[in-house]
Amino acid sequence: MTVLSTDRLTLCPIAATDMDDLMPFYLSDRGHWHGAGPAAGTGRAWRICAILLGHWQIHGFGNFIGRTSAGEAVTSVGAFCPANWPERELGWSTLTDAAEGKGYTTEAAREVVRHYRDDLGWDTLVSYIDPANARSVALAERLGATRDATAPRPDAGDLVYRHFGAAA
Amino acid sequence: MTIAPTITTPRLRLRGHELADFPPLCALFASDRAAYMGGAIPAKESYRWIAAEVGSWVLRGFGSWGVERISDDAFIGQIGINQPLEFPEPELGWVLLEAFEGQGYAAEGAQAALDWWWDASDSDTLVSYIHPDNARSIALANRLGAQHDPDAPLPDGEDSNETVVYRHRRPQ
Numbered sequence: 001m002t003v004l005s006t007d008r009l010t011l012c013p014i015a016a017t018d019m020d021d022l023m024p025f026y027l028s029d030r031g032h033w034h035g036a037g038p039a040a041g042t043g044r045a046w047r048i049c050a051i052l053l054g055h056w057q058i059h060g061f062g063n064f065i066g067r068t069s070a071g072e073a074v075t076s077v078g079a080f081c082p083a084n085w086p087e088r089e090l091g092w093s094t095l096t097d098a099a100e101g102k103g104y105t106t107e108a109a110r111e112v113v114r115h116y117r118d119d120l121g122w123d124t125l126v127s128y129i130d131p132a133n134a135r136s137v138a139l140a141e142r143l144g145a146t147r148d149a150t151a152p153r154p155d156a157g158d159l160v161y162r163h164f165g166a167a168a
Numbered sequence: 169m170t171i172a173p174t175i176t177t178p179r180l181r182l183r184g185h186e187l188a189d190f191p192p193l194c195a196l197f198a199s200d201r202a203a204y205m206g207g208a209i210p211a212k213e214s215y216r217w218i219a220a221e222v223g224s225w226v227l228r229g230f231g232s233w234g235v236e237r238i239s240d241d242a243f244i245g246q247i248g249i250n251q252p253l254e255f256p257e258p259e260l261g262w263v264l265l266e267a268f269e270g271q272g273y274a275a276e277g278a279q280a281a282l283d284w285w286w287d288a289s290d291s292d293t294l295v296s297y298i299h300p301d302n303a304r305s306i307a308l309a310n311r312l313g314a315q316h317d318p319d320a321p322l323p324d325g326e327d328s329n330e331t332v333v334y335r336h337r338r339p340q
Contacts, residue, residue: 015226016226016227019227042253043252043253043254043324046227046252046253047216047220047252047253049223049227050219050220050221050222050223050224050226050227050252051216051219051220051223052223053222053223053226053227054185054218054219054220054221054222054223054224054225054226055219055222055223057171057184057185057222057223057225057226058185058186058187058190058219058222059187082212082215082216082219083187083190083191083194083211083215084194084211084212084215154212
């Protein structure tokens with residue numbers, strides 16, 4: 001199992017034991033950008049967790065959950081690539097209001113980008129971001145990703161932020 | 169982490185899903201053959217459903233298998249035991265690519281999944297949710313020994329016009 005670490009966090013592939021932290025996140029308003037949220041209900045939240053767990057088995061990569069030394073789950077970062085997507089996509093979430101504004105997700109994302117580029121030797125990595133998601137756009141720019149206006153994208157309305165590599 | 173166990177039958181291998189299973193399965197779910205599974209489903213949605221059925225192994229200890237024909241390693245379809253939160257109980261389902269129908273493969277694979285369930289779980293029952301117009305699937309449920317259970321609860325949001333319940337019971 002791949003375990004990554006940063007100054008403040010340990011990043012582990014998400015597991016069944018993370019459900020107690022992931023379900024409240026997807027059921028909260030914070031789940032909105034992931035097609036979840038309070039109105040979508042527990043069935044949707046559970047299914048997203050199942051998808052993320054299945055993704056690891058199918059692809060051998062996926063979301064990491066970042067915990068502080070006290071064990072608090074604060075961020076989820078990792079690549080997602082459904083069968084029909086043009087490139088592997090890095091996504092991120094700060095899991096709770098309490099963890100917001102402390103730089104945890106930036107810290108985790110930097111390490112995960114490094115892992116994919118240097119450890120796994122991937123050629124490309126992008127993030128697809130809804131332009132209305134200003135916090136996520138700001139995080140992409142903080143990570144040094146640059147806008148790619150021409151890259152193919154699964155949703156025509158999304159911005160593509162490129163972490164490294166070039167579109168095929 | 170629980171992953172799908174590999175099960176073999178005289179002609180088939182049930183094993184965990186692989187990335188290569190997705191294009192043929194997504195094409196199947198996007199075709200008219202998915203009429204009894206909620207209609208033609210976009211590939212994006214199918215990917216998520218299948219991935220969740222793989223993740224189910226981690227969360228529930230059961231989930232879906234990709235099915236291969238042993239003689240030539242051809243990928244022929246999917247068999248799964250799943251219980252997303254909308255389902256009141258675990259459900260056995262099956263789907264074959266069109267080219268592999270009519271040879272008893274679905275029955276052989278589904279029987280293997282049933283046998284695995286009776287062995288691996290404490291449960292004495294399993295259901296199959298089937299569209300009432302899906303005569304082939306109903307015939308297969310009957311051939312597997314399942315019986316129509318008109319009193320069984322339906323998945324959330326479904327009614328008897330779209331779903332009938334066939335109940336499999338542990339052999340005595």
